[in-house]
Amino acid sequence: MGLDGVIKVLSEKIKDVRRDEPMAAHTSFKVGGGADIMVLPRSEDEIVHVLKTARQTQTPLFVMGRGTNLLVTSKGIRGIVMKLGDNFSGVEFHGLYASAKSGTPLAVLVREAAARCLGGAEFLGGIPGTVGGAVCMNAGAYGAEISDFVEEVQIATLSGALTLNNVEMNFGYRRSIISSLPLVVTGATLKLTPCGSEESKKKLSELNEKRRAKQPLEYPSAGSTFKRPEGGFAGAMIEQAGLKGLRIGGAQVSEKHAGFIINAGGATPEDIIALIEEVRNRVHAHCGVMLEPEVKIVGER
Numbered sequence: 161m162g163l164d165g166v167i168k169v170l171s172e173k174i175k176d177v178r179r180d181e182p183m184a185a186h187t188s189f190k191v192g193g194g195a196d197i198m199v200l201p202r203s204e205d206e207i208v209h210v211l212k213t214a215r216q217t218q219t220p221l222f223v224m225g226r227g228t229n230l231l232v233t234s235k236g237i238r239g240i241v242m243k244l245g246d247n248f249s250g251v252e253f254h255g256l257y258a259s260a261k262s263g264t265p266l267a268v269l270v271r272e273a274a275a276r277c278l279g280g281a282e283f284l285g286g287i288p289g290t291v292g293g294a295v296c297m298n299a300g301a302y303g304a305e306i307s308d309f310v311e312e313v314q315i316a317t318l319s320g321a322l323t324l325n326n327v328e329m330n331f332g333y334r335r336s337i338i339s340s341l342p343l344v345v346t347g348a349t350l351k352l353t354p355c356g357s358e359e360s361k362k363k364l365s366e367l368n369e370k371r372r373a374k375q376p377l378e379y380p381s382a383g384s385t386f387k388r389p390e391g392g393f394a395g396a397m398i399e400q401a402g403l404k405g406l407r408i409g410g411a412q413v414s415e416k417h418a419g420f421i422i423n424a425g426g427a428t429p430e431d432i433i434a435l436i437e438e439v440r441n442r443v444h445a446h447c448g449v450m451l452e453p454e455v456k457i458v459g460e461r
């Protein structure tokens with residue numbers, strides 16, 4: 161079935177279906193070509209309709225949150241991109257538990273929790289992604305990871321909803337079972353700890369201030385470009401190799417934090433990919449460590 165046919169089937173149940181949607185508008189790097197089809201479902205029923213349509217029409221499906229860990233190539237993404245962001249967001253609290261839909265921004269989750277005197281996960285507040293993206297990536301900062309708080313994760317499948325517990329999620333450093341299995345996360349339940357509301361808000365703003373001081377938040381990026389290698393930090397290794405400020409086209413190793421590759425203005429995805437490779441090769445030549453990208457490169461090459 162052609163793309164128009166796929167759009168027709170998706171539109172039978174879902175209002176927001178877009179053709180040739182520029183991915184630059186949906187990623188924090190602010191680069192990338194178009195998605196053949198972007199669909200923004202608002203309910204679990206609609207999510208299952210997307211899964212069914214992709215299966216029946218044999219169309220590739222990519223799921224994303226806020227696109228804060230993605231680098232999309234210039235040629236863009238073939239098939240369907242299902243975005244689970246503000247269109248599928250909301251959080252409920254029961255005692256110490258917060259149950260959030262996958263599109264909920266982490267900042268909203270943490271802020272709403274603080275208002276209910278629930279804390280512990282303030283470190284998530286400055287990470288610009290969604291609950292779904294954070295669960296997939298096992299996002300973390302300052303020595304803690306979302307997996308430290310996850311009780312269970314809700315998954316949508318063609319044969320119904322599924323719940324995975326923390327062990328079944330197979331969390332590791334910046335990975336989970338979803339790194340190897342194409343599952344769609346619809347929500348997660350986190351167990352938080354009682355705290356003073358003001359105390360939690362203060363912690364949040366201190367952590368955000370720390371980020372603003374150390375990270376190049378004034379430029380588009382996808383956060384830390386590389387995973388933390390064993391026995392060191394990517395940023396320090398890049399700096400020691402003399403690569404701070406290194407530039408290819410509009411892509412640059414940040415002067416403020418060498419662990420971030422930024423879009424310093426007019427970067428193409430290929431500039432960024434070329435700089436990632438250059439940094440990996442030069443760090444390897446300098447200290448023998450081959451850095452692994454944390455950023456996910458998606459789309460046609």
Ligand SMILES: Cc1cc2nc3c(=O)[nH]c(=O)nc-3n(C[C@H](O)[C@H](O)[C@H](O)COP(=O)(O)OP(=O)(O)OC[C@H]3O[C@@H](n4cnc5c(N)ncnc54)[C@H](O)[C@@H]3O)c2cc1C
Binds near residue numbers: 230287294338381384
């Ligand atoms: C300025 C800045 C600072 C950052 N700081 C940190 C940090 O301190 N720590 C950290 O860990 N990360 C950090 N990041 C990276 C990023 O914010 C996290 O990885 C975040 O968890 C990604 O969430 P997202 O919703 O944007 O996911 P996306 O980037 O949209 O997707 C990331 C991955 O998750 C998958 N995915 C997303 N949602 C779903 C879903 N519902 N179901 C199935 N798969 C899904 C995608 O397919 C993709 O593989 C930072 C990024 C930026 C731009």
